Amino acid sequence: MxxxxxxxxxxxxxxxxxxxxxxxxxxxxxxxxxxxxxxxxxxxxxxxxxxxxxxxxxxxxxxxxxxxxxxxxxxxxxxxxxxxxxxxxxxxxxxxxxxxxxxxxxxxxxxSDSNVSPMIDSWNVNDELLFIHVSLAVGSYAAYTISAIFSGMYLFLHRKLKQKSWTNTMKRLPSLEKIERYTYVSVVIGTPLLMLALALGVVWVLIEKNVNVLFDSKVINSLLVLCAYGFYLFQHHSLSMSGPKLAKWNLAAFGIVLLNFILSNVFSGFHNWQQTGVGG
The missing domain is CATH 1.20.1440 (de novo design (two linked rop proteins))
Known part of the structure; x- marks a missing residue:
């Protein structure tokens, strides 16, 4: 076994x-x-x-x-x-x-096979499927947080360069090109992690046979997060959006991530950390 x-x-x-x-x-x-x-x-x-x-x-x-x-x-x-x-x-x-x-x-x-792993009786952090789901979701949010920091850094440096205002702080920052690349890499890391987390979340729903969970505010908002960052990646590839606009869009997408965290603690029926001690 x-x-x-x-x-x-x-x-x-x-x-x-x-x-x-x-x-x-x-x-x-x-x-x-x-x-x-x-x-x-x-x-x-x-x-x-x-x-x-x-x-x-x-x-x-x-x-x-x-x-x-x-x-x-x-x-x-x-x-x-x-x-x-x-x-x-x-x-x-x-x-x-x-x-x-x-x-x-x-x-x-x-x-879902009792001979492979115990069946899920509740939304419990000790369950292996939930552990993987939460780990992937947390990893994606960490990557998105880093990308938002880089975007903020990009906008700060871009504004200073446009104003031709050189400071000691600017000398310690990477170039705009490098910051944009770091932002992109962070989003590339976070997006598939969130996709995998959502896929395993759907697996849990199918195992529990609780389709109503799919209409939970946290689930819907997670899909919005995925769409927002998917749009960022599309714009990055198509080159139809300038660097500053891309950075602003990335910060707006991170705003949805923050909203997702708030929803998990206030409105979500099963992602409430204060009540269950877990979130994803």
Missing amino acids: FTRSFLYDAIIYLYALSLLFYFSDVARANRSAKRMGTGLLSFVWVLQTAYLGYNLYEHLGRWVFSMFETLFLFSWVLVTVSLIMSRFFRIELVVFFVNLFGLAVLALNFF
């Missing part, structure tokens, strides 16, 4: 990590990130194949798979297809979303 649980955890974490590298390549063509993402995804495929091979050996003479094994096989097919697409076609964005869906299916499969 311990070995199987360890294998499942390894598949989930490696799968999620590969998606982070793939998103980095999607956001800005990065061959090193793509190689890392493909390497990790290939290792996930190896682990899944080993598990399927063992299961096929166990099922010799009985050609009936359980729902768990069927969904696991479905996830394996998605990984296989995405690896083929990544190898022979330049459609990284499709590969990313295929695997984001595949990870959600795999997580739903693992955490």
Whole structure:
């Protein structure tokens, strides 16, 4: 049981990590990130194949798979297809979303099977699925906070340069180009983390069969956060928005993040930290 649980955890974490590298390549063509993402995804495929091979050996003479094994096989097919697409076609964005869906299916499969992990009885921070969800969400908010600091720094330096007002403080700041790049990298890190956190949140909702949770104010606002930063990334790539405007938009997006935190403590029905001691 311990070995199987360890294998499942390894598949989930490696799968999620590969998606982070793939998103980095999607956001800005990065061959090193793509190689890392493909390497990790290939290792996930190896682990899944080993598990399927063992299961096929166990099922010799009985050609009936359980729902768990069927969904696991479905996830394996998605990984296989995405690896083929990544190898022979330049459609990284499709590969990313295929695997984001595949990870959600795999997580739903693992955490809803009583033989793999305990079923969730409540929204409890000790639950492994919730721990991963919260960790990813906190990581994304930390990245967004750093990006907002850089944006504020960008606007300060840009205004000083425009006024031709040199100070000792300005000498200690990076160039506008570097600040803009650091801001972008922070958003690139935060956005896939939030996407993974939301995907696992949906998994929890499906396990609990509590669809009403999807209409919670915190969930809706989290989607707004994702859209706001997605728009930032789109504008950054299209170059249709100037640096100062991009910085202002990033600060506005961070304002939605702050609103999200407020909602979790005031209006959210299940993300209230003061009542439950957790948030995501």
